[in-house]
Every structure is written in structure tokens, then in C-alpha cells.
Amino acid sequence: MEAELMEPVKKAVHELDALFKPRSIAIIGASQKELSIGNVIIKNLVHYGYTGALYPINPKMDEIRGIKAYPTIFEVPDEIDLAHVIIPAKFVPQTIEDCGKKGIKAVIINSAGFSEMGEEGVALQNEFLSIAKKYGIRIFGPNCQGIINSDPEYKAYCDFTFTFPKPGKISIVALSGGVGAFIMQSLFDLDIGMRMYASNGNASDVSIPDVIKYYGDDEETKAIILYTEGLSNPLEFMEVAKSVTKKKPILAMKAGRTEEGAKAAASHTGSLAGVDISTELIFEKTGILAFNNEEELCQVAMAFATQPFPKGNRVGVITNTGGPAVIATDELINSGLRLPALSEKAKSILQTTMLPEATIGNPIDVVATGGGAHFRSAMDVLMEEDEIDSIYINFVTAPFTDTDEVARNIVEVSQLKKKPVVCNFMTNMSLERFQETARILKDGGVPCYSFPTTAAKALGALYRYSKTRSRNIGEPKDFPGIDKKKADVIIRQAQKEGKSYLAADGVYEILTAYGIPVADWWLANDIFEAESAAENIGYPVVIKVESSAIVHKSDIGGVAINLKNAAEVTETLEKMKLKFGTRNVKYLVQKFLPGGKELIAGVSTKAGLGHLIMFGLGGIYVEVLKDVVFKIAPVTELEAGEMLSSIKAAKLLDGVRGEKAINKEMVIDIIQRVSKLVTDFPMITEMDMNPIIAIHDKVYVVDARIKID
Amino acid sequence: MEAELMEPVKKAVHELDALFKPRSIAIIGASQKELSIGNVIIKNLVHYGYTGALYPINPKMDEIRGIKAYPTIFEVPDEIDLAHVIIPAKFVPQTIEDCGKKGIKAVIINSAGFSEMGEEGVALQNEFLSIAKKYGIRIFGPNCQGIINSDPEYKAYCDFTFTFPKPGKISIVALSGGVGAFIMQSLFDLDIGMRMYASNGNASDVSIPDVIKYYGDDEETKAIILYTEGLSNPLEFMEVAKSVTKKKPILAMKAGRTEEGAKAAASHTGSLAGVDISTELIFEKTGILAFNNEEELCQVAMAFATQPFPKGNRVGVITNTGGPAVIATDELINSGLRLPALSEKAKSILQTTMLPEATIGNPIDVVATGGGAHFRSAMDVLMEEDEIDSIYINFVTAPFTDTDEVARNIVEVSQLKKKPVVCNFMTNMSLERFQETARILKDGGVPCYSFPTTAAKALGALYRYSKTRSRNIGEPKDFPGIDKKKADVIIRQAQKEGKSYLAADGVYEILTAYGIPVADWWLANDIFEAESAAENIGYPVVIKVESSAIVHKSDIGGVAINLKNAAEVTETLEKMKLKFGTRNVKYLVQKFLPGGKELIAGVSTKAGLGHLIMFGLGGIYVEVLKDVVFKIAPVTELEAGEMLSSIKAAKLLDGVRGEKAINKEMVIDIIQRVSKLVTDFPMITEMDMNPIIAIHDKVYVVDARIKID
Numbered sequence A, B: 001m002e003a004e005l006m007e008p009v010k011k012a013v014h015e016l017d018a019l020f021k022p023r024s025i026a027i028i029g030a031s032q033k034e035l036s037i038g039n040v041i042i043k044n045l046v047h048y049g050y051t052g053a054l055y056p057i058n059p060k061m062d063e064i065r066g067i068k069a070y071p072t073i074f075e076v077p078d079e080i081d082l083a084h085v086i087i088p089a090k091f092v093p094q095t096i097e098d099c100g101k102k103g104i105k106a107v108i109i110n111s112a113g114f115s116e117m118g119e120e121g122v123a124l125q126n127e128f129l130s131i132a133k134k135y136g137i138r139i140f141g142p143n144c145q146g147i148i149n150s151d152p153e154y155k156a157y158c159d160f161t162f163t164f165p166k167p168g169k170i171s172i173v174a175l176s177g178g179v180g181a182f183i184m185q186s187l188f189d190l191d192i193g194m195r196m197y198a199s200n201g202n203a204s205d206v207s208i209p210d211v212i213k214y215y216g217d218d219e220e221t222k223a224i225i226l227y228t229e230g231l232s233n234p235l236e237f238m239e240v241a242k243s244v245t246k247k248k249p250i251l252a253m254k255a256g257r258t259e260e261g262a263k264a265a266a267s268h269t270g271s272l273a274g275v276d277i278s279t280e281l282i283f284e285k286t287g288i289l290a291f292n293n294e295e296e297l298c299q300v301a302m303a304f305a306t307q308p309f310p311k312g313n314r315v316g317v318i319t320n321t322g323g324p325a326v327i328a329t330d331e332l333i334n335s336g337l338r339l340p341a342l343s344e345k346a347k348s349i350l351q352t353t354m355l356p357e358a359t360i361g362n363p364i365d366v367v368a369t370g371g372g373a374h375f376r377s378a379m380d381v382l383m384e385e386d387e388i389d390s391i392y393i394n395f396v397t398a399p400f401t402d403t404d405e406v407a408r409n410i411v412e413v414s415q416l417k418k419k420p421v422v423c424n425f426m427t428n429m430s431l432e433r434f435q436e437t438a439r440i441l442k443d444g445g446v447p448c449y450s451f452p453t454t455a456a457k458a459l460g461a462l463y464r465y466s467k468t469r470s471r472n473i474g475e476p477k478d479f480p481g482i483d484k485k486k487a488d489v490i491i492r493q494a495q496k497e498g499k500s501y502l503a504a505d506g507v508y509e510i511l512t513a514y515g516i517p518v519a520d521w522w523l524a525n526d527i528f529e530a531e532s533a534a535e536n537i538g539y540p541v542v543i544k545v546e547s548s549a550i551v552h553k554s555d556i557g558g559v560a561i562n563l564k565n566a567a568e569v570t571e572t573l574e575k576m577k578l579k580f581g582t583r584n585v586k587y588l589v590q591k592f593l594p595g596g597k598e599l600i601a602g603v604s605t606k607a608g609l610g611h612l613i614m615f616g617l618g619g620i621y622v623e624v625l626k627d628v629v630f631k632i633a634p635v636t637e638l639e640a641g642e643m644l645s646s647i648k649a650a651k652l653l654d655g656v657r658g659e660k661a662i663n664k665e666m667v668i669d670i671i672q673r674v675s676k677l678v679t680d681f682p683m684i685t686e687m688d689m690n691p692i693i694a695i696h697d698k699v700y701v702v703d704a705r706i707k708i709d
Helices: A037-048 A089-102 A119-135 A177-189 A208-217 A234-247 A259-269 A278-286 A294-306 A322-334 A344-353 A372-384 A403-414 A432-443 A452-470 A484-496 A504-513 A527-537 A566-580 A637-646 A650-654 A664-680 B037-048 B089-102 B119-135 B177-189 B208-217 B234-247 B259-269 B278-286 B294-306 B322-334 B344-353 B372-384 B403-414 B432-443 B452-470 B484-496 B504-513 B527-537 B566-580 B637-646 B650-654 B664-680
Strands: A024-028 A053-057 A082-085 A106-109 A138-140 A146-149 A156-158 A170-174 A196-199 A223-228 A250-254 A289-291 A315-319 A390-396 A421-426 A521-524 A541-546 A559-563 A586-591 A597-606 A610-617 A628-632 A684-695 A698-701 A704-708 B024-028 B053-057 B082-085 B106-109 B138-140 B146-149 B156-158 B170-174 B196-199 B223-228 B250-254 B289-291 B315-319 B390-396 B421-426 B521-524 B541-546 B559-563 B586-591 B597-606 B610-617 B628-632 B684-695 B698-701 B704-708
Touching (some): A037 A053, A082 A089, A089 A119, A170 A294, A177 A294, A177 B421, A208 A223, A250 A294, A259 B322, A289 A294, A294 A452, A322 A452, A322 B259, A390 B177, A403 A432, A421 B177, A527 A541, A527 A586, A541 A566, A664 A698, B037 B053, B037 B156, B177 B196, B208 B223, B208 B234, B289 B294, B289 B452, B315 B322, B322 B390, B344 B372, B390 B452, B421 B432, B484 B504, B504 B541, B521 B527, B527 B541, B541 B566, B610 B637, B610 B664, B637 B650, B637 B664, B664 B684
Parallel strands (some): A082 A106, A170 A223, A223 A250, A250 A289, A390 A421, B024 B053, B024 B082, B106 B138, B170 B196, B170 B223, B390 B421
Antiparallel strands (some): A146 A196, A541 A586, B541 B586, B597 B684
8 A cells, every 4th residue: 555655766767768669749730631640640640549649730720629738839838758840851850959949859750751852851850850969859751651559558549540449468560651540450450459650751760670679668568560661771670670579579570572572662762672581581590570461460469468378389279169179280280389188187077068969189189069068178188288288279159159258268277377268269250149258258368360260370379489489590600710810811912912712722712711621632833733732632533714804704614523643634634734824823622522412502792791601402402492591690500400491302411312411510610600700801802713613521612712892 | 226126145054143233132941030140131131222122021020120020931922032041950951942943043051060061061062952853943151141132133141240231343252251351341441342252161063163163254253352262173163263254253272281270170160171272373374363361461462453554565654752662663663563664755755854963764753843844744655665665654753743743643544444553542541631632533443552572572473363364374285196005005904913013124114105214224034135125225224123022122122323334233133143043033234324314293182173283303302302293184385384484493404514404395295195105095094104205305214113903
């Protein structure tokens, strides 16, 4: 009782609180014109029941929608947390200056006419940004919808959309207002409720990562929905996403996955273009759940709003009708779940509690005539089973049962929150009788779906998150023996000489400096040195002409493989000498490794993100089957292992048709060392190791290229 | 006017008309007990507005639900078309006898206790079936839901489910009543309407193919939805499906695709078990559209109910919001559609009709402020474009536009039915204003979806059907030179000897008789014959020991490959002689073909269906990558070609890394000849041709096995 008499503890103030939890809002550019944005936002705030003070700003009006208006913000007698700016673009910088003087902390600029409109707009945007910075104002937008906070303490509908969500546990952030709005509508249609909403248009200041971080810190947000068509600051995004996904799930969709889709995205945002796998890789690395279907994403979100996460992939199925259990089982299995057999103890209990026609197994078929007690017993048994992590229910409202009683029992057991429960609820909602049954399930927080596949997908997604959250990719390894200095000297020298590709000896020296095994090699200055190098390395060997003047050497006889003895070496060198002369020509002599397994690895760069590491099987596997995988550097040991196991032909690495398995540990080590190399030297823009040969329990890089910037 | 005075032309009477279009129905086992099936069916018929005569049959009641009841059907003064039978199983045979005497033409047996209950039930089922046959009664069920016909002329709700569909264009047939019911409910929720419904339980007489054929002949059914967990008579099904899909689409889902799903299916039907690819192959061969997601199937059906089919895969996209167009484009592309550029003519028209902020391209972005005239012009232009086959629309109900006017324009153009139109309609249906907009679209027959991906999938499915319908697989080829007689002799002889595997020479002779090229071979009776055979065939050769006593010959030194000269052949033969002796031992000498590309082909059988033909790349491709395809025999030339082009590594057949392409025509010919062989000889249960070697522009079967029954 004493506590109630005390002053409430002041909550930690977040720098975006003025945006998402405004105590007072000014609408600069408020309008009496129905359907104009400056009118709709006021209407929405009032309609939604905004709890703070509203100040329409309009120099010519005394009131707007019955609320006292002020000619400028300076006439407003109180402090203003947040201002909407809905005026022509050219007046925005001065208005931000005014906002600064008034002490406004956050501004939503709904107006368009900035970076989306080319150079002039960019200049205008930069102008107001520097003013905002001066005053410490956070800018949301421009060219945006705004934010919504459904918290009854605020009820801030700072947006011109038309869906009025009930308070809930899911928060949305969307690059596209159009998509954000229909996701919000979908949660509304599914009667899930929503916590906060943000669509930030040009994102000139408050970014998507800023919003995700805010949602991450918001205790009432249980799950976050993200829609994007690309990421403008991938590194910032990654850092935020990594920490937030440890606390709560982020369900995300990235559109523009096809070339044509990316083109459509570019045409409406003007900024992002080209199909780009890096967003998907970032989702994977940071533990974001990716979806390719926005309807599925919204449906799945319903389960995330109420259910705990399963400890594992073992699901118990309860059904009162046959076919839907078959469909559900197919999808549960496809989602990586398993239906373990029931324990003897469970079966013996069910034998006493179920109807005689029931099927006691997994699925448990309580049959259509099964009532509340039968569902209850089946659920109780599954909740007690050690080998079961989650429960899937098919519940058809058979006309001859007390469906409300069934619903009450499902709710009671599910509210123990011991294991997640999803329900495929098959009914006719136009019949009053079943509306009540649906209400009981809904109010009891049981996620209900209309199709078995959909319900199964939701349970699959819960499992996917629990797996993701417990997956610790670890930290990139440190390799103490690395000679970074040597690599540095070679790269600096090449930069000084203006080369974009390093010379072969430089490449091999760098690889060796980084502990990456290279097939024995020698760069010989003349024929005689090459002959003795071949003798030292041991036959068979490869000989390649090295000259900065010769580019496609293999096309013109500059490469000879599988030279088996001194005679063949000499003959080859004589021919090369005749063809290429001796001026500036050297010979790379290298051990030839016939019969090994060809692998490849490579590095590419993605602006703003850094390096992508690629691994795959060489030859036709990469050329025809495109059997390669990518990860974002730095790659950890766990990730490198995943690269090996996730190629389609992964089994080939274990040896088939009597072949020995390759030395996977060495390959995993090489991938991490390559990752370390390019992380140490950001100026490396491309690397190609093709082939890497795995042979006799060892692995060697046989040919490699390094491109620098 | 004269026509009206004439007697109406008598419609062709179909043998299932008594079932689906009953003029009078008896309910044998009618009950006064609320919620009992014998009561619910009467209630449903009355509630739905059944237009015919209803005769409850109950020896103890005078009326049921206010309708005069009769003690037996013999007291019914009129003819009866259809009887429901809802009485204990053991009384059913006598009741069918009575139905026969009364002249009833069709009976729905709702009662359970027959083939689903084991032997005794099977006997009872056979008993009533033979009685029904005697009288020419068609039996629907037993252990089934029943049928529904929404035609206002009948309004026959002969079912105990709880969804009362509006008349529509889509008919449903489902093995599982549980699934059938929720599909019907889903069409109801989507406000699509339904034509007819059938769920036939044990399917003792009227089969799923019977129903599909009936729907196929029904002019008002525009599309058929099928749910199954397997096919009991695949050949009958294939024949019917093939002819129906030429007239109208069949959208189908087959559950039990995973091992666990198949197990769940077996547990509730008691009849079908095991994962089985043949249903999917049948769908493919007969042009049925297969779905793995029942929610998607129902959503897609909405477009099939109203839209024409596109002539090709070229789609024009109209949008009034950016992000949803990106999502739609991704899915359209994934569905095999293309977004061609607009013609200059189209662009010049749009430049005069669109708002200045609009984007003129494909997608056409009419922007959120675009009104009816802008949508209209965009649609008109796309309807006129030669390079556009279908139209996809994103329509968000922006608060500042006359959305009803937009809807009216969409409807007007779409009703020309020149090209299919689908609409992703993004709105808040809880606002009255937009309910009217939705009603206009709905009444205008525009299929509306709530998500861009969903709408795009629907358009993709329309295209999939138009492609399927125009795909003519042709007839299996006749091969005049085939020596069927020779194969017949060999097979009969082996049967007589009780062999299940044919001897190697028999296999090669049969292949040769069927014009399938075999690597040169000779079955030598002794070493000397083998030596001279090797000489004749030419080196290198393979030698295999042939003896019925030796099974795994390669494991024990019974196979020697790549023998390059007479000395190596002699040495090998001497060793084999030492090891295996001379008693009943022969030597198969065969040309060795090193360096060719390894292919495989095979044949398996599926009970009730016949042969499946398999093709793939040999070696690791089949062993590790499982890169094989199947088709149902007989395989046509087109299908054989599809087999080559549909393996994942199809490009390898065209030659990569400097290799020559293989002779695909020869492989296509071989596949057809194998198909012909097994079709001619149904007793062949298995065949294996592994490897088939493609080398030097030729193709040879190098090793083959044939198993007979």
C-alpha cells in the first residue's frame, strides 16, 4: 500500500520516446480540408483517443476539427514533444529551425519533395538535417506515413492510414508505407492486436535499425515485423538485429528478390537497385526469421503474440477429424518438426480416457464425437510427455458436441504456457453458436487458424525461432601464427604500383602468410631455374607463364598441366620460350595434384556491408549446378562448418563410391583464414581460389587470384 | 415466342442425376433426436430450401421436424429418386433390397461399420453391393457425408455438415469429409459460391472418378476442387481426368506426401499407405493443377470461378502504391509470368492520361491519388496491348480518392473478359465506406485478395492451367521394326523356368529386339570363345562371369573392366576359371566404353497403375543428388523430351567444359522404346539400365537387368 503513495519511479527515458510516446503533438500544416493529410492526422488522433495535448498550427484558422489552432508553434503555451510537418518542402528547413527554438524533440515530416526527387531535394533534406542536428531534434521521414503507438497510456495515431489497431504485442516497421499499412490491417483482421507501427519513408535520420532497437527495448513488444526492400546501412542493421533477436523474434520479409522485383523497387524508392542476396544473408547471420510470403508472415505472427517457444522439434498432434491431421502432419514434417511415438505411460492413460473409436497414437484422434474431457486428457498427457515440445490441435466444431466445452478445456491447458499450442479451428463463423466457441479460444490466447497447413506453418515458425535463438555462431577465431605484416607489405607495394590484381607469387605468399596451404610452387626467372624447381617440387607439375603482358594464358598455350618428368618439363619450357620470348617472362612451377576433389572458395564485396565469403564444389558443380553458399565475413568456425554442410552435394565431401572423405577440418580452417585475411585488408575487393584440391587427407589451394582497390 | 409454347427439350439424363438432382428424397432412419444425423440431414434440407419432396422414414413416428413420416418406403405414395440410409450396418443389405423393390435409383449410406471395420464389414459391404447391382441402384458411401447441390432448381443439401453455400461455379469432391467441409467453408468465407459437393467415404460404388466425370459434364461447373490421399483406381482416374481437364480445370491437393503424413492417412482410412509419388505423376500427366497448400488452393479457386484464361505469360501490373507492386512482381516472376515493357503507343497514351507523379512502365504506378479515370485508362491500355495477356491490380483504398469510382472502372473493363484480371484489394473492411467499394468489385466478378503474393499466385495458377490445357503430350509412338515375338519367346521361357531375373543374353536380346542399342556383346561358353569374342568386338572390353549360382559377381572378382588387349583378356579369364570353375559358367564379353557420359533409366511398377519410367544421370548424380525424374508409361516423345530437360543437371547433357553434347534424340528414342517394351509385357515388374553410356554421338545400354513376375 505504501508503494501507491510513493511517486512513480521515473522510467528510463529513451531518445525516441518523444516520437513514440509524445505527451503533446503539434500539427504544422493542419488543415480544415477533409481528406487532406493535415486534417486526417488530427481526425485519426482524436478518433483513436490520443491522451496528450494536440496543437493544430495554421496561421489562418482559429480551430480545426473543433480543436483550438495556433498561428505558429511559438504561440503554443506548453511544451511540445512531437511535431508533424505537412507543408511544402521548401518551407521545411525554416520550420525545423523554429521547432528547434521551441524545444521540440522529434519531428515527423510527412511532406514529400526531398531525396526521392533528385539533387535539389537531397540538398533541401541535408539542409533541414543539419538544422535538426544543431538542436538535437530527431527527424522521422520525410516523405513518410508516421508512427502509431496503441499503448492506452498514449494512443498516439500519428499517421494518415485507416486501420485502428487494438493494443497488442507485435510492433511493425516497414520501409514501404503501403506494405506496412496492409500488414497492420492484416493483424487487425486476424484480431491479433498491435503495439507500435512505424513507416519512415526517406529515413533521413531515424532509421529502421533505430526503430528496431527501440522496439527491442520496449518490454511490451513480444515480436517485431519488418518489411524491407534492401538495407541502406547493413552494418548498423546487423549490430542492432543481432542483439534484438536474442531478446525477441524479428519476422521479416525482403521484397525485390527477383530482378524484375528489384527493378520495381528501384522505381518507387529511387535508391535501391539490383537483386542482392546480402539482405537474406544478414537475416540468417543475425537470426531474423525470413519469409517470402507476407500473408504467411502475418498469420505466423499470431502465434508469436501469445505462445511460448518450444524447447525442441517434437510435436504432439490432437485431432477430431482424419484428413486435416494428414495435411497437418505433412506440413509439420516439412517445417522440420517430428511426431514422436507416445510413451507407454501416455498410451495407457489415454486408453482409459478416450472414446473406444479414438486412435491412440501421434496424432491422437479423439474423433468428432469427442468432447471437452477427451481433448483435455489428450492435452494433459502431451503436456506431461518428456518427448513432446509443442502441441498442434485440429478442432472441427462437430454439430453433435459441446464445442464451447472443448474450447474451454483447450484454453485452460494452453494457459499453463508450458508448451506452445496452435489450433486449426474449422468452423462456420456465420453461425452464432460457433462464434462463442471462437471467442473462448480467442480470449484464451489460443492462436486459431482456418487451415491445417497454416496452423502447422505457425508452429514451424515458433520452432524456427527457438532454434535460431539458441544458435550461437560464436566469435571469429584468432589465428596467432598469421604474418599480417608480410601481407601488408605485398598489398601496399601492389597499390603503389597501381596494380588491381596481385602477381601470382604475391598471392601465394599472402596465402602462406595466413596459414592457407598452397600446392608447392616456385616462381622461376628462367628455364633453368624452372627445371630445377620442377625437380625439387617433384613430378607431376604444372607450368604457367607469368607476365603482366599475358592475360588469358591458358587460351594461348601459357599453361601446361600434368608434366610427368624432366623431359616433358624441358620440352614444354622450350615451346613457351619460343612463343613468349624471355623479356619480362617468368615461369610459375607448381605441384600438380591429379585425382583430388575440386573445391572453390571466393570473396566478393558488398558496398556498406563488407565481404561475402563463398564456398562450393568446383567444376560442373559450380558451373552447371550453381552449388555454392555465401556467408558474410567475418565467418566463425560454426558458420564455416555450415557452409560445408549446406551445399546440395554435401554428401560428396564425405566420400561416395568408395572415395575417402575429404579433410573437412582443413577446409573449415581455410575458410576462416580467408575471412580473417579480407577482414584484415578491406582493400581486397575480390578473391578467387579455384580450384582448391582435397587429396590424400590434405587440402591445397592450387590457383588463386586477389583483386585490390 | 413460339419456343416458349413448346415443351422444354428433355435434358440428357445422367446416371448420377438421381444422386445429384433428386426430385424426391427418403431419409431411412430419420430421427426426432436433435443433432442426430437422421435429424440434421432433414433440418439441413429444409433450411437450405430443398425444392423436391421429403419423406422421413421411421416406423414409430408420424412426423419429423413437422414433415409427415412413413413407417417404410413402401408406404410412400410417390416415386423416390434418392434415399439416405442412416441405420445400423447389419440392416443395410435388407434396406437396399427394399430400395430396389421401390425403384429407388440412388442411395447415400451415411452409416458406418463396413469396409473401414475389417473383414466382417467388407462382407456386409459386398452383400449390399450385389443387391444394389441387381436393381441398378448407385450407392454413395457408405461411411460418408453425402452430396450438396446448390442449384436453385434443386437445393439438395444431402449432408450433415454446417456450411450453407451460395450457388457458384466451383464443385468439390473430397476423400476426407473433414477436409471437404473446410474447403467448402473456405469458399463460403471467401464468398465465392459453390456448385456441387461430394464426399463419398468408403466409395464402394460411386467413385471419385465418377464424380469428377459428372462435374466435367455439368455445364455450370467451371472448376473442380479435388482432395485425396491416394487413388484406389489410378487408371480409371487417369482416363477421366485426362478428358475433364481439357474442358475445365481440376485443382487438386494430395496429402500424405511425407512418410509420417502417409502413416496418418493410413490410420484414418485404413486402406492407403506409404509415400507414393504416382498420384503427383498422374496429376502431371493428366493436366491436373497440384497444390501443396489447401489455403492457396481455395484462394486460387476464386479467380477460376470468374476469369478467362490468359493466352500467355505476359502480365501488365497496375498499382497505386509502391511496395505491394514489388512483392507482386517477385511472385509473378516466380510463377513463371513476365512483365514485358509497354509499347511506345501505350506509353504515349498513358503520358496524356496519367497524373504527373505517375510512373509509366510495367508496373504502371497510377499513384495513391489516382482515381477511376486513371485506373480505367491503364486497364484500357493493357487490354489493347498485344504483348499483354493478363492484368494484375494493386488497389489500396486511399482515403483521398473516390474508391467506388475506381472499383466501378475496374469492373467495367474486367467484364469484357478479354484478359483475366486479379486484384489485390487493400482496405479496412470494418469501415462502411470501403464495404461498398468491396461490394462493387465482388458483384462485378473481380477476384479480390488481401495480399499481393496471394493475388499473384492466383494469376500464376490461371496461367498454369492455360499452359497445361494447351500442352498436348501426343500419343505413344509405334515402332514398326520391333520384334515383339522374340521378346515374347524369351520371357515365356524364363517364366517357364521359374526365373525372376532374365539371363544377361536374354536381356540384351530383348533390348536389341526392341531397337534399343546395346554395347557389342557375346555370351561365350568357354575361355576360347571369350577370347575370340573380345578380338571380334575390339578392345577395350569388359568380361563378366555369368552363372545362375553367382549373384553379386562384382564383389567377388567376377567382373573385369577395361581389358585393353588379348593378353589382359587371357590373364583375366584364367583367373576367373580358377575361381569359378567351368561348370555352368559362361563369360559375357562386352565392349568397354570409357570416358562417355553415364546415364541411367529404369522401370518400376505401381499396383493398379502400371509402369513408371525413370531417367537420370548416373553415378553420383543418382546416388548423391537423387537427380532422377519419373513418368507414367506409356511415355510419349514429348514426355521423354521433358524427362531429359527436367533433371536438375540437364545442362550437362548439352556439354559443358568443352565436352560435346550427348545425342539426346537417341536417349529420347530409348526411353520410348523401353516404355513400349514394358507396356507390351506387363509381367516385367522391374528394369534397370545402368549405365547407359553416351559417347561419340551415340548411346549404348551397357548393363541391364529385367525382372519378371
